[in-house]
Amino acid sequence: MKRRQFLKTAGLGAAAAGTIAAPAIAQSMPELKWRLTSSFPKSLDTIYGAAEIFAKAVAEATDNKFQIQVFAAGEIVPGLQAADAVQNGTVEMCHTASYYYFGKDPTFAFGTAVPFGLNSRMQNAWQFYGGGMDVMNEFYGKFNIHAIPCGNTGCQMGGWFRKEIKTPEDFNGLKMRIGGFAGRVIGKLGAVPQQIAGGDIYPALEKGTLDACEWVGPYDDEKLGFYKVAKYYYYPGWWEGGAMLHNFINVAKWNSLTPTYKSILRTASEMANTAMQSKYDAGNPAALKRLVAGGAVLRPFSADVMDACYKASNDVYRETMATNAPFKKVYDHMMAFRGDQYLWWQVAEYSFDTYQIRARARG
Amino acid sequence: MKRRQFLKTAGLGAAAAGTIAAPAIAQSMPELKWRLTSSFPKSLDTIYGAAEIFAKAVAEATDNKFQIQVFAAGEIVPGLQAADAVQNGTVEMCHTASYYYFGKDPTFAFGTAVPFGLNSRMQNAWQFYGGGMDVMNEFYGKFNIHAIPCGNTGCQMGGWFRKEIKTPEDFNGLKMRIGGFAGRVIGKLGAVPQQIAGGDIYPALEKGTLDACEWVGPYDDEKLGFYKVAKYYYYPGWWEGGAMLHNFINVAKWNSLTPTYKSILRTASEMANTAMQSKYDAGNPAALKRLVAGGAVLRPFSADVMDACYKASNDVYRETMATNAPFKKVYDHMMAFRGDQYLWWQVAEYSFDTYQIRARARG
Numbered sequence A, B: 001m002k003r004r005q006f007l008k009t010a011g012l013g014a015a016a017a018g019t020i021a022a023p024a025i026a027q028s029m030p031e032l033k034w035r036l037t038s039s040f041p042k043s044l045d046t047i048y049g050a051a052e053i054f055a056k057a058v059a060e061a062t063d064n065k066f067q068i069q070v071f072a073a074g075e076i077v078p079g080l081q082a083a084d085a086v087q088n089g090t091v092e093m094c095h096t097a098s099y100y101y102f103g104k105d106p107t108f109a110f111g112t113a114v115p116f117g118l119n120s121r122m123q124n125a126w127q128f129y130g131g132g133m134d135v136m137n138e139f140y141g142k143f144n145i146h147a148i149p150c151g152n153t154g155c156q157m158g159g160w161f162r163k164e165i166k167t168p169e170d171f172n173g174l175k176m177r178i179g180g181f182a183g184r185v186i187g188k189l190g191a192v193p194q195q196i197a198g199g200d201i202y203p204a205l206e207k208g209t210l211d212a213c214e215w216v217g218p219y220d221d222e223k224l225g226f227y228k229v230a231k232y233y234y235y236p237g238w239w240e241g242g243a244m245l246h247n248f249i250n251v252a253k254w255n256s257l258t259p260t261y262k263s264i265l266r267t268a269s270e271m272a273n274t275a276m277q278s279k280y281d282a283g284n285p286a287a288l289k290r291l292v293a294g295g296a297v298l299r300p301f302s303a304d305v306m307d308a309c310y311k312a313s314n315d316v317y318r319e320t321m322a323t324n325a326p327f328k329k330v331y332d333h334m335m336a337f338r339g340d341q342y343l344w345w346q347v348a349e350y351s352f353d354t355y356q357i358r359a360r361a362r363g
Helices: A002-016 A024-028 A045-061 A079-087 A106-112 A120-129 A132-143 A180-188 A198-207 A218-224 A251-256 A259-293 A303-323 A325-345 A348-362 B002-016 B024-028 B045-061 B079-087 B106-112 B120-129 B132-143 B180-188 B198-207 B218-224 B251-256 B259-293 B303-323 B325-345 B348-362
Strands: A032-038 A066-071 A093-096 A145-152 A159-161 A175-177 A192-194 A232-235 A244-250 A297-300 B032-038 B066-071 B093-096 B145-152 B159-161 B175-177 B192-194 B232-235 B244-250 B297-300
Touching: A024 A259, A032 A045, A032 A079, A045 A066, A045 A093, A045 A145, A045 A218, A045 A244, A045 A259, A045 B259, A079 A093, A079 A145, A079 A244, A106 A132, A106 A180, A106 A244, A106 A325, A120 A132, A120 A145, A120 A244, A120 A259, A120 A325, A120 B120, A120 B259, A132 A145, A132 A325, A145 A251, A145 A259, A180 A192, A180 A303, A198 A218, A218 A259, A244 A251, A244 A259, A259 B045, A259 B120, A259 B259, A259 B325, A303 A325, A303 B348, A325 A348, A325 B259, A325 B348, A348 B303, A348 B325, A348 B348, B024 B259, B032 B045, B032 B079, B045 B066, B045 B093, B045 B145, B045 B218, B045 B244, B045 B259, B079 B093, B079 B145, B079 B244, B106 B132, B106 B180, B106 B244, B106 B325, B120 B132, B120 B145, B120 B244, B120 B259, B120 B325, B132 B145, B132 B325, B145 B251, B145 B259, B180 B192, B180 B303, B198 B218, B218 B259, B244 B251, B244 B259, B303 B325, B325 B348
Parallel strands: A032 A066, A032 A093, A175 A192, A232 A297, B032 B066, B032 B093, B175 B192, B232 B297
Antiparallel strands: A093 A244, A145 A244, A159 A232, B093 B244, B145 B244, B159 B232
């Protein structure tokens, strides 16, 4: 089947190239122009930039035969409808966070991050060598989507709060800008999760119609200036220990690609996957220093708060699994992987980092 | 200059293709066959495999126009002479650990890992977005080498010991198989570092002519069976918090490539860089469980031991910098980066991992 598909595609490529006998490579690398809609604005240069890094690598590898034009959120498709545009074929692909589509099916969340899930490296290991990509693409297939990891923020911050959060009870009645899964979790603690676009958060915090917000981490948060109106900056963002981005590709478009192009898309996506993480890692420390110098007050969530959120997360997991078999399938798959990962992580990685952090503190 | 170089190369490509007018793509993608010599045996499928993953991606992206044949250590070049073979043009490229060439110049060590240096993600951030690749390639240029990161083991284990190591004094007289930089460090504590090939370690430990060895981590160590003859398995490997591998390419060969091929090599290397890390991360937990079930006894290095090794490392750094300006340049560059990285790492990443490890222990 695959060979016939390839021959058919190659035949079309040759026809498009005209009547001259083109060498084999022209058939495996036909001229293609795709549109990629990003879920992110250009101002988030790290996340938005991952799609540009990806598209540039594809163009370079194909001598510009395969051009993927990147559009920012809202230019051709609203940011949170990117997956829909891929599903219905309006665009060939998008660069997005899978968990934005939690409302369609909570199973989407596992592609990006779930509360108390995996850290960034574990998410890579699960996707690439732990069966995660396969189990997720089986799910995405129902939405005409083929997904390839393309970016990670690393563990995010817990967000900005106008008042200190000392106990789980402090979440009661708290109006917080926080999305999907995590919103449902803090709802269990009495908080009122709100979905607000990035540009509307600052004035809402300033007016006091919003008590708290989560965004990403120091590098991105600094741009929006939250520290001026909600100075308590909590960590960690337990709902996204390693938030992964994806290229979502329309399945029919993916299947129409030559093996050469499929390989180039996979390789370029995986390269950009780490490029984005590295750019965040390189940029976050200086941004954190500037934020603290500007008045941000760093606070860890207390053990009581973490425990309450952990328990509430497990309640939401249980409730969702009770009515959603695909969700349960992926949950069981990922959480078995998580258990083994932390068994190992606590040995070499964690004890190395522990020593390094203490040595730095000693000076 | 670059444009002229490209035109010249493109012209040669067209000539090689014969007299027919080839389309532009044939000129940017000439037929090429390169040899890559690996510093590793095929039995280390994770490290050796990274070169295969890289070469396969290059072949697929170029429709087999650019073929890179991978040779295991010793097939055409001994494992520890891979860089020399690249330097003198015997092979176009190799896949190796830069710190193997510590004897040529200790500055090589920064490419892979140095004692109390960076973890795996930080090493990526330093290389790709912290200026590390530039500062290292300036150094490698003196050896006719252009380097691209291609793989990481993550933080390694501290190795296998026949007797417990409780205090720094227990290193006195200890015969340990350990290489280059780390060997010099434990030498400060009175240990006798030894360079022994992988296959010779087990019998030496069994006979007692060797007291300890370091290798990689659970996934690789299990294959060599050290737990049967030196059951104490210490952590962390403070001399390699995130050991990075590289593709070393002969500079003249690198410069002869078309822009298309340069981009493809870079992208494929960076993809394989993370693939190798992910494969280790996915494989290490189960191997660790099997090792412990088989009798391995896990032990953390004590705070006293870590402190003594940290101090000894700083002594070696100081001594080396006193006589080696390039070493000092890279040291200052990397260590400034390290300080900022751990400032940030301890906030979100580390506190997330801390909670996850404790939650797992509670069950």
